[in-house]
Amino acid sequence: MSNPPTLRKERERAVREELILTHARRLLLSNGFQGLSLDELARSIEYSKGTIYLHFDSKEDIALAVTTEALRERSNLFERATRFQGLSRERARAIGFACCHFMVTNPDYFNIDMMMKSQSFWDRASDKQREAYLTQSGRCFRSLQQVVLAAFEAGDLPAGSLPPEQISMAMASVTVGSHIMAEIPGLKMLAGIEDPIKMVRNNQDLLLDGLQWKPLLRDHDYNATDQRIRAEIFPEATWLKPG
Amino acid sequence: MSNPPTLRKERERAVREELILTHARRLLLSNGFQGLSLDELARSIEYSKGTIYLHFDSKEDIALAVTTEALRERSNLFERATRFQGLSRERARAIGFACCHFMVTNPDYFNIDMMMKSQSFWDRASDKQREAYLTQSGRCFRSLQQVVLAAFEAGDLPAGSLPPEQISMAMASVTVGSHIMAEIPGLKMLAGIEDPIKMVRNNQDLLLDGLQWKPLLRDHDYNATDQRIRAEIFPEATWLKPG
DNA sequence: ATATTTATTGACTCACGGTCAAAACTGACC
DNA sequence: GGTCAGTTTTGACCGTGAGTCAATAAATAT
Secondary structure (H helix, E strand, C coil), rough: CHHHHHHHHHHHHHHHHHHHHHHHHHHHHHHHHCCCCCHHHHHHCCCCHCCCCHCCCCCHHHHHHHHHHHHHHHHHHHHHHCCCCCCHHHHHHHHHHHHHHHHHHHHCCCHHHHHCHHHHHHHHCHHHHHHHHHHHHHHHHHHHHHHHHHHHCCCCCCCCCCCHHHHHHHHHHHHHHHHHHCCHHHHHHCCCCCCHHHHHHHHEEEEEHHHCCCCCCCCCCHHHHHHHHHHHCCCCCCCCCCC | CHHHHHHHHHHHHHHHHHHHHHHHHHHHHHHHHCCCCHHHHHHHHHHCCHHHHHCCCHHHHHHHHHHHHHHHHHHHHHHHHHHHHHHHHHHHHHHHHHHHHHHHHHHCCHHHHHHHHHHHHHCCCHHHHHHHHHHHHHHHHHHHHHHHHHHHHHCCCCCCCCCCCHHHHHHHHHHHHHHHHCCCCCHHHHHCCCCCCHHHHHHHHHHHHHCCCCCCCCHHCCHHHHHHHHHCCCCCCCCCCCC
16 A cells, blocks of 8 residues: 555546636636537546546536535635624625625626526536535525624624524525526616626615614715725725725 | 418417427426427427427527416516505515415426526527517516506605616515525525525515515514405415414 | 428437446556 | 556447438418
């Protein structure tokens, strides 16, 4: 039994897996799931198709892994957001900010993510990838939950109104839904949406007001908060317009 | 040139198209998009595969048509809902009710609908089907919009706060998002969601409160409203639990 | 009854996801 | 440095299934 080569092999394997995912993401984003050809992918990475199947069980498995990688990135942003120093609702806003920043940075991510949630896609992925995806979902959720609990402790949310998990879910729901609605080609026109991000954030504000999360939108200068969030946590977010 | 036979032909064509869609829906719902085989579909309808292609451009085209049929059904429910006699927020609630009723009646619809919105699927459908889909989306949206405008007229929504289209979009967003979140396998457990429908309606309530849509949740007995909605508009909705 | 147009077919192609026996490579042992 | 068991990698091959189109059947016109 030789250890050094084994370790090297593992490292090389990890590198190759990353190589596969990098190219898979590129193909997936440019041609969609249907346009992702495993023959082309094999050619891109300069390994054979068989080798790809040493890493992943199916095409769907690869797509889910790509999605999970992006989701991990999103979780990281969320965790950074929770570290914002401020009122509880400002911290919640920082998470909303993170989410929008992610959307701007990864404009095509939602398409793939939504697709993978369709039963017939989800079912064809491996347990391993499914678990990894749920782990990252959990991380996102926990970031939210942490801020919600802090809000209860600070008395910024009315005690006993709703269980905290439900509040986190509501926040996630409005965000996901807004992103989706913003992407529907025809409705954007129909509803006169000019700036999708603005809509998302707007809807988040409405929900938090509905939850009576203090301070309410009208009682605080959240534009200033946004500027602080950007300056202190997400200096790379160049999309935020002043005012 | 013969007219009578032409009319009959058109009728027969429409019947056959419906036949295709009926069977396509069955296969789609039971096996998912991947499991929908055009050979099997052809066998089901007792016509050849070529004939299917006289009606639809691609597999995606068929799937979109199935989706649109369901969406048309949903639009019908929405329009019925707008006819509820009551306060503006009660009418909005009736639409929320309709949406939940639809979800209960068509539990797998959202999967397909979400999939069709992915770029690579949408792109493979025909213009004709895309337009039909957007037409039905528009009908849903307009039902919502109608109730929102009525709310402004009645003074139940604070004037000048937000443009009505944006309010409609927010309502649609929170609903769509809640449905999606409710369906994610792992998160349901993580967040302790027991009744997905309850969550959807809850989130809708929170948003409408956030919009200051009078009367607020705490100022009105909306359980009674639900009972009336069911009795007067949706007697077939057996899922509504009393209380 | 026959010609012409229209409707329908299903065998065929081709692309692609997935497999696996064979080839290439590795490193342990003499 | 040569041999060989074990491991890794390969790419030709398979089955499936979407989409096509020349051939056929049915309907209609003459």
